[in-house]
Amino acid sequence: MTDTLISHLCQLLGADAVTRADGIDARYRTEFFSSQPVASQPCGLVRPRSTEELSSILKLCHGHRRAIVVQGGMTGLSGGALPGDGELIVSLERLRGIEEIDTLAGTMTVLAATPLQEAQEAAAAQGFLLAIDLGARGSCHVAGNVATNAGGNRVVRYGMARQQVLGLEVVLADGTVIRSLNKMLKNNAGFDLKHLFIGSEGTLGVISRVVFKLEPLPSCVQTALCAVPSYGDVVALLRHAQRTLSGRLSAFEVMWSNFYDLVTRRLPGQRTPLPHGSPFYVLLDLQGSDAALDAALFEKMLEQAMEEGLVTDAVIAASDKETQSLWKMRDAPGEFPVVWPVVVSFDISLPIGAIGPYAEALHARLDSQFPGCEYVTFGHIGDSNLHVCVHVPGTTAETFPEHAIKDCLYDLLRDYGGSVSAEHGIGTHKREYLPYCRTPEEIALMRTLKQALDPRGILNPGRVLPDAS
Amino acid sequence: MTDTLISHLCQLLGADAVTRADGIDARYRTEFFSSQPVASQPCGLVRPRSTEELSSILKLCHGHRRAIVVQGGMTGLSGGALPGDGELIVSLERLRGIEEIDTLAGTMTVLAATPLQEAQEAAAAQGFLLAIDLGARGSCHVAGNVATNAGGNRVVRYGMARQQVLGLEVVLADGTVIRSLNKMLKNNAGFDLKHLFIGSEGTLGVISRVVFKLEPLPSCVQTALCAVPSYGDVVALLRHAQRTLSGRLSAFEVMWSNFYDLVTRRLPGQRTPLPHGSPFYVLLDLQGSDAALDAALFEKMLEQAMEEGLVTDAVIAASDKETQSLWKMRDAPGEFPVVWPVVVSFDISLPIGAIGPYAEALHARLDSQFPGCEYVTFGHIGDSNLHVCVHVPGTTAETFPEHAIKDCLYDLLRDYGGSVSAEHGIGTHKREYLPYCRTPEEIALMRTLKQALDPRGILNPGRVLPDAS
Incomplete structure (x- = not known):
């Protein structure tokens, strides 16, 4: 059977831009951490070469009431x-490139499918920092970072992706192009439309260009790993470090002892920079501009923390190699499959003070509900973000009680006023849990916005919002 | 004639909460910088004591299709x-008070009509900074700061009001209460609804509670005034200071020589800290935590700037009194009425590199179009925000060519890609100029949002959006 939409697209853009259903490469149907493409059958793939082509595609789909799914670097974790x-898969991969770095304005204008790392490196070459940073930097695309409001390791200093965005070009469901490429840090002329699209995961419009704010590039870094005796001390250390380093604390990563033990005892190639036995380990960074003055302040900060009993032991990285070695430990979750063949990972947030008590209650609940299970708790605690990974020894992909573990964790989260997604977003994987952390009125307002901007429901349908009950 | 809406309100809330048209005090009809109340005739005034009362008022007005205007501290500058x-005037003044300071989460939950300064002081008492700050701090209300996305003097470091907000409680046009009092720094669970309301000047909903993010409180400050030879050097100094002070540059205020001359030669009680004759004067602050280390870095930064020729002369404040004296100069515009009985003031933004060329072109155009006129140019250049004040000697309130000056300035602004409001907002005063800096598609999308959230047009009608053509 010939799909008339595909035929129209071929006429409109040329056959070169369009791939029929049977010719779609597996990479357009495969998630980042998965080896298997999904079983679903998309009707085709289209790859626009310009905003104008993207606009004409959406206009056509709007006219035909046909659903699209937007694709960038395919590094998302929420499906x-x-x-x-x-x-219809709309891959933005041809909309790639850096259009402008305005060193006077301190801004950068980038096409949707530019890999984050390419943008970071171009900014750095001009003496600026593009402050968004995450592990997938080599593969993820800037428009995906913005559409999902990406987090990462530097949020404690620079905020989420949202905070780095000054302007956007967005194509609406009906093909209307909203060209809002603002380069000003302050602009209160009417509603700030970009925030509608940032973090809405492609359900309200398709981002085709981004204007980023650039930050001054730090030139030196101080890194330490600290042993901390209690969660209360973790929070006290956070506040002490923020106050003392005054805006330059650039990472505050907390590892519960379960994380530190797993990584240093069971993963290959990891050092043990501090003795085992501390309830918490905190990895922190000062990024600054004057190595000597910064080192003096950093050491003073740690000495005070030790005097006050917030830190019982600490190691300061004396070289780039040592810094990398400390960070290698924090970045170990990518290697968990070595010891855990099946695992479920969470990306939740709670008010900072509630994270410690929540984790303690969660550990007890997991132990009782899934005897013998293994788990680690860690995260960007300075940003109120906790990651949890759970494994049940002896299970396989078929027998792993993933749904029961999710219910266990999210049920408890609701009692503590947390959010089911700190940074990865809702996608399809967490849709059913959205009501655990947003009120019926909030979800109704989200639907009102969806209806207003995409009345025919063609943009990423079935993502983010739960099915109407 | 009895107004049935007013009668209903009296029944609903008691007579104590409602004031009839003829009893409304002049302060509910008078703008901040004006001595005269407006001539318009509101139908009444209502002052809810709770979110529930606010909700019932809006529900009633929605049912009656009656327009309301929301009032806070009445310090707005856009009408x-x-x-x-x-x-119907809905004054939030009874919704006042600090509900919670969560020192672990680093957040503060505040009722709408709490004066900014009261909130700042409560945060400081707990060792935290509420980073929003502006001249009207003693009178303005936090919900007004948020509804207008207030700027101020510290934006170069902390961003606009938007950036300080984690959660909101908002009442929609039909009375629905959106309770979205998020305390997490990261929360990607569905659309981030608060951004709809921040900066939309009460046209999409009424803010009843705010959760602010708190920053670490700086404990010391370094302040300098610099003479700078060209606009190019101003921008180079900005980038140099940001890079060297690495996140701690807390103010970067630029005064063209016209400003410096007016303030130091014609206003009473002002010192002349640097000789006249420099094209630009820059006031900058480093706020930090270690007076000795900070002073060393600050001096080093200025010495380098002088070596590179970015700064030709500088004075560093040696005491709190000297710091205040330097800031008194920057804060002088409040005293302009002493020398200029009539004046029109602007609050525009441009990409940072375009500000210098724009100001030069504007000066020439003003000189030619309004011979003998006087003006000053100054602003938060680190935030891309330029202020302009224009006076025409010999004119009175009746003969002052205000509209012609606006046309002159905004026409030129359009050529340079600027915005008609950096921080004060659109209100009623700048409505007709919104199309100078937003595209028809952007304005149409704003109308779509307005229609979706306030289909009967009862919330602050005739504000922000221009009349449909």
């Missing part, structure tokens, strides 16, 4: 970019 | 809070 049955 | 004919 939002995987095609559903019958959906 | 948005002045009542129009027949509008």
